[in-house]
Amino acid sequence: MKQKWKYGCIALVMIAAMLIMTEAGGKKIQDDTLSGIMIVIDSGHGGKDNGAMANEANEDEINLLIAKKVRKALREKGAGVVMTRTGDYDLASESATSRKKEDMRKRVEMINQNRIDLFISIHLNAYPSADVHGVQIFYQKGNTDGELLASYIAEEMVSVSDHVMHNKAGDYYILNETGPTGLLIECGFLSNPQEQKLLQEEDYQLELAQAIVSGIEAYFVALQ
Ligand SMILES: [Zn+2]
Structure with a gap:
């Protein structure tokens, strides 16, 4: 007893x-571990451009939900955050002859014209084979800081996704045309039914966002 x-x-x-x-x-x-750091969060697509789609899930909507969670977590750590969009729209003007081109050009302008330390472009993927799933992180070719940032975020993503693919230099307009260090993160595949369900869950979106922010923190600690 x-x-x-x-x-x-x-x-x-x-x-x-x-x-x-x-x-x-x-x-x-x-805390204020990211105090004085300025970051652009680019939520991919928007407006008529839904991006990847599967069943009821649209990429542009989920991108924005993740982006807003990243913004919240970054601000809680003292970082300044600029979003390329905060709602369901694109950045092209009414008179644009090519909405997609003008939209992308304006996103690049926002990244290049703000005095920022880095940017993160958030996307989701789709692939003809439903088996393919996981996280892909792309950095600017030749940008060693970008490569380092990608590796820190990938390290955090391992505890969120069971398939974090090898980081690659990405041939994307938003990476090729921008000056500051930046990444394009494909947070998952809407074409994989299990991952599609996860990506629609708020908890999973939050885990992805927290992995991105923890990776950013580790990157700035490493740079000090
Ligand atoms: Zn996309």
């Missing part, structure tokens, strides 16, 4: 310690 009491007390002490640690962890979120 005495033994039981003893173990009961030990368990209570452990629970109390865990609660205190959780509380400390909660407070730590409101």
Whole structure:
């Protein structure tokens, strides 16, 4: 009987310690590890351009939901954040002859004209084979800082997705035409039914966003 009491007390002490640690962890979120850092978050597609689609899921909507979670987490760490879009629209003017071209040009302008430390372009993928799934991170060709940032984010993504693909130099307009260090992250494949479901879940979007932000933090620590 005495033994039981003893173990009961030990368990209570452990629970109390865990609660205190959780509380400390909660407070730590409101830190300023990214104070003074400016970041552009580019939420891919928008408006009539839905991007990849599968069943009821549209890429542009999910991109924005993830982007907003990234923005929130970055701001909580003291970073300044500029979003290329905050709603369901593209950046082209009414008179644009090619909406897609003008939309992309304006996103590039926002990245090049703001004094920023880095940018992250958020996308989702689709592929003819439904088996293909996972996270892909693309950096600017020849940009070693971009490659480093990609590796830190990939390290964090491993605990979110069971398939984080090898980082690659990406041949994308948003990477080729921009000056600041940046990444294009394909957060998952809408063409894979299981991943499509996950990508629509708020908890999964939050995990992706937190992995991106933790990777950004690790990158700036490494640069110091
Ligand atoms: Zn896309």
